[in-house]
Amino acid sequence: MSYISIDQSQLQSSPDEDHEVREHLLTVDIQQPGEDVCATRFRIRDLTKVSDAGAPILKGINMDIPKGVILGIVGPSGSGKSTVLRALNRLWEPPSGTVFYDDRDILDLDVLSLRRKVGMLFQIPVLFEGTVADNIRYGPQLKGKKLTDNEVHNLLSLADLDSSFFNKTGGEISVGQAQRVALARTLANEPEVLLLDEPTSSLDPISTENIEEVIMKLKKKRGMTIVMVSHSIKQIQRIADIVCLLVDGTIVEVLKPDKLSEAKHPTALRFLQLSA
Numbered sequence: 581m582s583y584i585s586i587d588q589s590q591l592q593s594s595p596d597e598d599h600e601v602r603e604h605l606l607t608v609d610i611q612q613p614g615e616d617v618c619a620t621r622f623r624i625r626d627l628t629k630v631s632d633a634g635a636p637i638l639k640g641i642n643m644d645i646p647k648g649v650i651l652g653i654v655g656p657s658g659s660g661k662s663t664v665l666r667a668l669n670r671l672w673e674p675p676s677g678t679v680f681y682d683d684r685d686i687l688d689l690d691v692l693s694l695r696r697k698v699g700m701l702f703q704i705p706v707l708f709e710g711t712v713a714d715n716i717r718y719g720p721q722l723k724g725k726k727l728t729d730n731e732v733h734n735l736l737s738l739a740d741l742d743s744s745f746f747n748k749t750g751g752e753i754s755v756g757q758a759q760r761v762a763l764a765r766t767l768a769n770e771p772e773v774l775l776l777d778e779p780t781s782s783l784d785p786i787s788t789e790n791i792e793e794v795i796m797k798l799k800k801k802r803g804m805t806i807v808m809v810s811h812s813i814k815q816i817q818r819i820a821d822i823v824c825l826l827v828d829g830t831i832v833e834v835l836k837p838d839k840l841s842e843a844k845h846p847t848a849l850r851f852l853q854l855s856a
C-alpha cells in the first residue's frame with residue numbers, strides 16, 4: 581500500500597486542535613502499465629526546518645509519494661509548501677536521512693543528476709538568452725548531448741507549442757508560451773518527476789488550461805510523478821490524484837480531490853471553504 585500519513589503526535593500536540601484525531605492512510609489506486617503499483621518515488625521522514633531566527637517552518641513532515649501520481653499541495657500562505665517542494669530537488673538542502681528518492685537518501689545522490697530526474701517549474705518562467713531551441717537544448721548540452729532539430733520539435737509538441745516557436749526569442753512570446761517553453765526545457769532532461777510551484781498563477785485561463793492538459797498527459801502517457809503547489813483549489817481538484825493540506829509546517833489532511841469537504845482540521849476547513 582502506498583500512503584501519505586499524518587504525524588498523529590503533531591495533531592495531538594497542536595494547540596488549536598479540538599477535532600478528532602484520525603488515521604490518514606490513503607490507498608492509491610493508480611496503475612501504470614508495467615509499473616509496480618505500490619512503488620514509492622519519494623519517502624519523506626520527519627522533515628523539519630527552523631528559520632535562522634529559530635521559528636519553525638516545517639514541523640516533521642512524513643509522506644510517501646507514489647510513482648505516477650499527481651500530488652497537489654495546498655495550504656495557507658507561509659505554511660511551508662514551497663519549502664517542501666524545494667527539499668525534493670535540494671534547492672533547499674534537507675537534513676540527512678529525511679528525503680529519499682527511490683529509497684536513496686537524496687543527499688547521497690549527485691545534485692545535478694537529481695535535478696535532471698526531478699525537474700522544476702516556477703511561478704514565473706525565466707528564459708535564457710537565445711532562441712527557444714537554444715533554451716530547450718541547454719540541459720542536454722551540459723551533458724554533452726546536442727538535441728537534433730527533430731528532438732527539439734518533439735519537445736515543443738509535448739509542451740503543446742507548434743514548430744513556429746523554434747527560432748523565437750523570449751521577447752517575442754507571451755508569459756504563457758514562455759511557461760510552456762520552460763516546461764519543454766525541463767522535459768529535455770527526461771525527468772521522472774516534475775515539481776510545479778504555482779506554475780499557472782501568472783497565466784490567463786487558456787494558458788492555464790494548456791499547461792494543465794500537458795501535465796495530465798505527462799502523467800498518463802509517461803507515468804510521470806508530479807508534485808504541484810497551487811493556490812487554486814479548483815485547479816487541484818481538476819488534476820490531482822491526492823491532495824495534501826499543509827498548515828503551519830504540518831500536514832493536517834490528506835484527501836482525494838473530491839473529498840475535500842470532508843476535511844476536519846479547523847484551519848484547513850476554513851481555508852478550503854474560503855477558497856471554494
Ligand SMILES: Nc1ncnc2c1ncn2[C@@H]1O[C@H](COP(=O)(O)OP(=O)(O)OP(=O)(O)O)[C@@H](O)[C@H]1O
Pocket residue numbers: 631632637655656657658659660661662663664
Ligand atoms: N530561508 C528562509 N529563512 C527564513 N524564513 C524562511 C526561509 N524560507 C522560507 N521561510 C519562511 O518559511 C515559511 C514557509 O515559506 P514557504 O515559502 O515554504 O511557504 P508557502 O506555503 O509556499 O507560502 P506561499 O503560499 O506564500 O508561497 C514562511 O513563513 C517563510 O517566510
